[in-house]
Amino acid sequence: MGPGNVTRLLGFFLLGFSEQPGLQPFMFGLFLSMYLTTVLGNLLIILAIISDSHLHTPMYFFLSNLSFVDICFTSTTVPKMLVNIYTQNKVITYAGCITQLYFLLLSSGLDIFLLTVMAYDRYVAICYPLHYTVIMNPRLCGILVLTCWIVGVLSSLLHTFVALRLSFCNNLEIPHFFCELNQVVHSACSDTFLNDLVIYITAMVLVVGPLAGILYSYSKIVASICAISSAQGKYKAFSTCASHLSVVSLFYCTLLGVYLSSAVTQNSHSTATASLMYTVVTPMLNPFIYSLRNKDIKGALKRLLSRVKQRGPIDPPG
Template sequence: MEEGNDTQLSEFLLLGFSENQPQIQPLIFGLFLSMYLVTVFGNLLIIMAIIVDSHLHTPMYIFLSNLSFVDICFTSTTVPQMLVNIQTQSKVILYANCIAQVYFLLLFSVLDIFLLTVMAYDRYVAICHPLHYMVIMSPRCCGLLILACWIISVLNSLLHSFLVLQLSFCEDLDIPHFYCELDQVVHHACSDTSLNDMVIYIAAMLLVVGPLSGILYSYSKIVSSIRAISSAQGKYKAFSTCASHLSVVSLFYCTLLGVYLSSAVTQNPHATAMASLMYTVVTPMLNPFIYSLRNSDIKKALKILLGRATKNRPMDLLS
């Protein structure tokens, strides 16, 4: 245990994408700074639009505003640290910061998964049980669902972080990634990681595969209900209410599963780091565009929000 206590004060090195190509680091810095700003402002616009428009104070958009908030936090967990490392030409991340990054990455990634699952359930109730929708998806029920998502995510993150804190680390602390990914950190330990591996596997089955099964079940019922609708206009209207969510679910899960399946096949950590950009950076950035471009209610709310901002500008700026 003495060795473990000593190494807990050490540092990790985040090698990033191009440790052998320093000349392209400014390009990477500009690219990720731009993507981060688009992610933050895009999701903030969605949240503000939902707050401003009282017509969007419904379960579907309450869940969406929570998803946008989580996406901002999810991206903020990784990108700022990477930008600081590029700007200072340093790859160092303190041990405590690395563990904190592991904790918050797990927290917000699982929250993303659960919120997408709850949103799928919301669409299932709205389309398959429309007459009972307001009773089933009451404000109290929505609040309890969101609270349950947070509680499970926090407990899961605490468990993994606690187990990582029990590990001892050797001299080789180079992580071929742009953030402290749980599996990479665990497998840099000198001590036995069998318990960590088992918990990671069980958690993945329960918290990733389980919600995905729930989403697939919900959409199988939704498709059956839509097929039973006689008019083409009714089918289109029913499908349009869940098209944006289905697009986001497909993007998130396809990239997430693709990363871990490819990492198991190729065993190339640098390729995995590149692929993980899709669900940690690209997907949160694209979500506001998907919901705003495919959702007429969000478009109207954004027009109201931007209209109010225009009216509040000084008159001399309008001339």
């Protein structure tokens, strides 16, 4: 029986964070509450934007897409982790691991691309305010989001197909709580040169490239804000992109922290803990960042909740 067949029968063992039985109930409750908070928070953002006509603008259109992707992002890893903790079974099948790997790469890629598109949107709004509605028309917004999805799907498929060519022997343990790309690739017993090359190229093009675009957009934004004479005008201009800048900083700092920690230390548990920040914590905090710092979102949420309260419980038929 070949190594590929052995992998398909046994799958992988996700070691997670801790093997101490006493910590399992606490970890289950913690991650369940974080997951529910993430889903509820992002769902409320989406519903508030859909239900309020004042928020039918490019900025909030991109934000609703980001909230949807964040729900998918955390749903890719946390439910399986909760099942593993509850059943005390660390196994994930080969097909399940590849599927999780694909959707994780897709969600993280979409997060990066949408944050870049949102930076461009803020750049146009602040640097070309008189032409904003003409430039950021519904057709362009739809094309930008569609492009994000196309590039994300193709990139994820590329990594997945390259991973499918790998053979795995006896080392099927992944010191992580999900099937992280580097961990899966480096647990293979076949040559991984092509995989490492694809990871490096896509990281430079699809991670560093968007980051450079975001930095360029904000350099122009800062220059435009500095050119505004009144302090009130500067504050108003900065407040329109403060939430996005906070989300970008949080996402990229945690993502950078993961790969710096994996490069500096060989401790896989510390790398898994760092990965928790951008896969679970960041999607959970994004709705709070946008709702707490944005009067339009807070107002839409209040109106949405008031309408729900006014409707009250639905009476049974008959």
